[in-house]
Amino acid sequence: MSISKFLSAVAALTLLLTAISMSTAVAEAVRKGDMTIDAVWARASIGTSRPAAAYLTIRNEGSEEEVLARIKSSVSAMAEVHETTMTGGIARMGPAGALKIAAGGEMVLKPGGRHVMLMKLKQPLKEGKKFTLTLIFENAGPVDISVPVLGIGASGPAQ
Amino acid sequence: MRAIRYTLWGVALVALIVVAGHQLSHFLGTDPEEVSGFRPTFTLVNHQGETVSEATYRGNWALVFFGFTNCPDICPTTLAEFGSVMDSLGDEAAEVTPLFITIDPERDRVKTVAEYVSAFHSSIVGLTGTDKQVADAAKSFKAYFERVPQESAPDGYTMGHTSVVYLLSPDGYFVRTFQFGEPPEMIVKDLRERI
Numbered sequence: 001m002s003i004s005k006f007l008s009a010v011a012a013l014t015l016l017l018t019a020i021s022m023s024t025a026v027a028e029a030v031r032k033g034d035m036t037i038d039a040v041w042a043r044a045s046i047g048t049s050r051p052a053a054a055y056l057t058i059r060n061e062g063s064e065e066e067v068l069a070r071i072k073s074s075v076s077a078m079a080e081v082h083e084t085t086m087t088g089g090i091a092r093m094g095p096a097g098a099l100k101i102a103a104g105g106e107m108v109l110k111p112g113g114r115h116v117m118l119m120k121l122k123q124p125l126k127e128g129k130k131f132t133l134t135l136i137f138e139n140a141g142p143v144d145i146s147v148p149v150l151g152i153g154a155s156g157p158a159q
Numbered sequence: 160m161r162a163i164r165y166t167l168w169g170v171a172l173v174a175l176i177v178v179a180g181h182q183l184s185h186f187l188g189t190d191p192e193e194v195s196g197f198r199p200t201f202t203l204v205n206h207q208g209e210t211v212s213e214a215t216y217r218g219n220w221a222l223v224f225f226g227f228t229n230c231p232d233i234c235p236t237t238l239a240e241f242g243s244v245m246d247s248l249g250d251e252a253a254e255v256t257p258l259f260i261t262i263d264p265e266r267d268r269v270k271t272v273a274e275y276v277s278a279f280h281s282s283i284v285g286l287t288g289t290d291k292q293v294a295d296a297a298k299s300f301k302a303y304f305e306r307v308p309q310e311s312a313p314d315g316y317t318m319g320h321t322s323v324v325y326l327l328s329p330d331g332y333f334v335r336t337f338q339f340g341e342p343p344e345m346i347v348k349d350l351r352e353r354i
Contacts, residue, residue, distance in 0.1 A: 043235055046278045051313060053231035080311065084232050090303055091233045091322035091339065095311060111236040112340050118231075119313060152278050153239035 033140040034062030035101075039108075040145055042131070044152040048121040052076070054133060054147050055109045055156070056116070060101040064139065068099040068107070072134040077120035079133065084112055111155060125149045198331050199223075201296035203260065206273035206285035213331050216284075219256045220350060221327040222337075225302050227263035227318045228275040233339060234259075235279070237324065242280030243343040244350070251354050252282065254329075260286045262304035262320050264293045300325055300333075326350075 029038035226234035272285035
């Protein structure tokens with residue numbers, strides 16, 4: 001095989017791999033200190049007039065409790081963790097307050113439980129796009145995560 | 160003497176809690192066994208602006224969900240499930256109508272509801288109405304909703320609501336509920352056995 005053929009094969013393979021990694025809307029785990037954040041995704045929004053939701057899992061591999069104090073978002077003026085509670089078949093939703101993640105524990109945000117409520121959207125969340133959430137932890141400090149936007153009918157990132 | 164008095168008060172309190180709990184669960188319609196055999200009625204406006212009633216959907220199995228479009232979690236999840244159920248049913252989907260009834264008619268007018276339901280699946284019918292029409296519809300299903308003031312929520316309020324999906328038979332009788340999060344495959348399986 002000539003060098004030029006070899007190089008073009010490598011180039012083609014690189015392109016293919018890039019295409020594959022871009023087409024899978026699964027975010028890689030982000031680590032900072034003892035904190036690992038993964039299973040990150042948001043549901044596409046219809047326009048900007050209604051709040052949207054993002055989901056993720058935070059793991060605390062340290063030996064001390066961590067607190068998620070605040071969240072900032074690149075796409076909305078407000079972002080806070082809200083919690084859906086079910087009592088006797090009735091769903092209610094409200095701010096969850098500062099989230100505590102126990103040492104060695106994890107905090108799962110998923111449909112029907114907790115979610116990052118994105119309020120006052122500055123732009124619609126479009127399927128296939130990404131945006132940035134900044135999680136501000138009391139000890140670990142700010143962590144930027146890239147959030148892939150899945151379809152409006154999605155129930156979570158592909159396993 | 161004092162011990163007896165406290166005991167009696169204790170018994171009275173327990174009795175009160177039991178009775179109140181029973182009344183509440185009856186009122187909320189969370190126990191399908193207690194509420195089977197009823198036939199919900201309503202007059203509402205569909206997302207195309209036409210006035211409809213329960214009779215409009217007779218002849219089809221109906222999946223009914225109460226929610227609101229400003230709800231970012233439970234409602235999209237359930238409507239996405241409706242879409243998934245309808246896609247999985249294939250030809251049998253023609254015998255099922257998924258209905259989304261807003262319990263927030265103040266914000267959810269015909270156009271808003273139309274935009275919302277059509278984002279999930281073309282088969283989903285969105286229904287709204289006047290405050291009274293919506294309240295009457297919910298009452299007829301023994302569904303509960305409430306407006307909850309919340310400072311950080313859009314427009315300063317959010318809604319609490321019954322999160323189950325109701326199944327009505329083609330002759331309009333209540334059949335059962337599906338709890339929130341029931342996998343679409345289970346709903347499809349249940350419907351296939353009935354259709």
